Amino acid sequence: MSSAEPQPMEFAPSGPLTGAARVPGDxxxxxxxxxxxxxxxxxxxxxxxxxxxxxxxxxxxxxxxxxxxxxxxxxxxxxxxxxxxxxxxxxxxxxxxxxxxxxxxxxxxxxxxxxxxxxxxxxxxxxxxxxxxxxxxxxxxxxxxxxxxxxxxxxxxxxxxxxxxxxxxxxxxxxxxxxxxxxxxxxxxxxxxxxxxxxxxxxxxxxxxxxxxxxxxxxxxxxxxxxxxxxxxxxxxxxxVPGDISSAAFLIVAALIVPGSDLRIEDVGVNPLRTGLIDQLRRMGGNIDLTDPREVGGEPVADIRVRHSRLRGIDVPQEAAPSMIDEFPIFFIAAAFAEGATRTSGLAELRVKESDRIAAMAEGLRAVGVNAAEQPDGLTIEGSGGAPLPGGGSIDPRLDHRIAMSFAVAGLHARRPIEVADMSPVETSFPHFVATLGTLLQG
Structure with missing residues (x-):
């Protein structure tokens, strides 16, 4: 289990994400x-x-x-x-x-x-x-x-x-x-x-x-x-076990929102019932390519290349939810940098995940300067058009690893550093997340 002592950490712009990375097993x-x-x-x-x-x-x-x-x-x-x-x-x-x-x-x-x-x-x-x-x-x-x-x-x-x-x-x-x-x-x-x-x-x-x-x-x-x-x-x-698309999602969105980024994530599972995030980010204008497709242990696998992109807001169809249900927290961060509004619905299940992810993300987004309106089963987010977020403040991740990593990514393109009050929950799924970010930001 995670350490009883909170592990606060600040995240701020450090340049583009470049090079190659691997993520933990799915x-x-x-x-x-x-x-x-x-x-x-x-x-x-x-x-x-x-x-x-x-x-x-x-x-x-x-x-x-x-x-x-x-x-x-x-x-x-x-x-x-x-x-x-x-x-x-x-x-x-x-x-x-x-x-x-x-x-x-x-x-x-x-x-x-x-x-x-x-x-x-x-x-x-x-x-x-x-x-x-x-x-x-x-x-x-x-x-x-x-x-x-x-x-x-x-x-x-x-x-x-x-x-x-x-x-x-x-x-x-x-x-x-x-x-x-x-x-x-x-x-x-x-x-x-x-x-x-x-x-x-x-x-x-x-x-x-x-x-x-x-x-x-x-x-x-x-x-x-x-x-x-x-x-x-x-x-x-x-x-x-191939790399986890849910872990890769944080690096994908980081590369999309940070200017100058060009990143390759190797050996990632791309099961078609798990790639809804990639589908919706592409609809937003995200430059994401799957290369070297292959099969490992009965699962489709590929390398993912991601380049900084100008995103635009979209309405996410409810039928897309099952294929990206775990990725909505980081998708909301992508929406915060898009041009115009992004609307989601049909996400009531997010209220009974590791935290109430709809409430936690709405509260956190508003704390860093994003206009986010909460509905019973989704969020409507007005994006910055690619400009840095105002940032500042401290985010309580509510013991939820995906909330913690999402706001860490948001801090990479913000005017003021974003503090995540406790990064220890990340140990549940991506133990070397901070170190991986540091390596990619150094080129």
Whole structure:
């Protein structure tokens, strides 16, 4: 977990961002690589695993349930999977830190095992509702005992045997979908998830790679149906996790807004269900090229070249939200430098992330001189037309790594330095963020 002592830091203009950079391994894929490797019978090897605090919370929880996980000297990780159905009951509560992904996906794993586990987390995670994943897991037979709103600490007793489920998603959520598919691994029969709006498909891709009998097909009206036949034996794999597009997003926007920047970000995952930010920044006039496209471990990968661009405000369609939901905080920073107004809506999910990201970003933007109007499900932002922001003041990131990094980027093109009152939450996803910025700003 992050240090109890806040780590304040100021960010100010230091020239253009130039050269090449790499970002940490994809957080979403790293979580899933550990969990699905744990459900395989035998030893898997993972290269490029993100070692931020969120993913390490997943690793610690799996170890507590009998899975062997260790780092090699060369930086790769080995996972001795126990196979679906063989998780052990942990002897102590499982601390999820600040990781909602760890909590929701691991609840799915436990839900179809004959064990009980208590999930805890930090103050931020303990405020986040878990009902949207708890409700469908109750339908497979799992029992839950927790605070009002199904908040942490939360105890789950898995079903044995679990019941196969057909679940139509009410709200687009890759975490809920993945939790149900992970529960389905140890459930007899077919688990089916129906998505009216497709969400990131890392779980489906990785389950197929490990040999799970999974089918995904488009249905009527653009909906997507995923069917998993449970109690199949997964085969161990050799994996490489690509760079995280959500981490690259901060460098992409920094290069777009700082005059003279010309940056290449290498080996980034560009799953088409994750590249909504790039699509919308291009609509704004952003000069962004994907080069050397290739496939790594079932995931599309490319290098990303970004050059300083004059951005213009746009209306972001609601259907774009699932493909860039984690990137909206830094997208709001891009909008603050655009010419004219940028309008977003359909983002109610942002109010129950690591923080209320709509409120936090609106408050922070106004504090640094940006006209930002808050709606229940989005923001309207009047941009500077490319001019530096007034800056100044101190931003409270509310224990949210993406809020902290977003305002760090804003400070790179501001008249007065912008202070982020606590940069320690960044350890959850991009441990070397400040050092990476420093290297790029030096050319």
């Amino acid at each position: 957080k979403s894929i790293s979580h899933r690589a550990l969990m699905i490797s744990a459900m395989a019978a035998g030893r898997s090897r993972i290269e490029g695993l993100l070692t931020g605090e969120d993913v390490m919370s997943t690793a610690a929880a799996l170890r507590a349930m009998g899975v062997g996980i260790r780092a090699e000297a060369a930086g790769a990780w080995e996972v001795d999977g126990v196979g679906a159905g063989a998780l052990l009951e942990p002897g102590a509560p499982l601390d999820m830190g600040n990781s909602g992904t760890s909590a929701r996906l691991l609840m799915g794993l436990v839900a179809s095992h004959p064990i009980a586990a208590t999930f805890t987390g930090d103050a931020s995670l303990s405020r986040r509702p878990m009902a949207r994943v708890v409700r469908p897991l109750r339908r497979i037979g799992a029992e839950f005992l927790g605070r009002s709103g199904d908040r942490l600490p939360l105890t789950i007793r898995g079903a044995s045997p679990a019941l196969p489920l057909v679940h139509r998603m009410e709200v687009a959520s890759a975490q809920v979908k993945s939790a149900l598919l992970l529960a389905g691994l140890n459930t007899p029969g077919v688990t089916e998830v129906i998505e009216p709006v497709p969400t990131r498909d890392h779980s489906e891709r990785m389950l197929k790679l490990f040999g799970a009998p999974l089918e995904a097909a488009a249905g009527a009206g653009g909906e997507r149906r995923i069917r998993l036949t449970g109690q199949a034996e997964l085969r161990p794999q050799q994996l490489r």
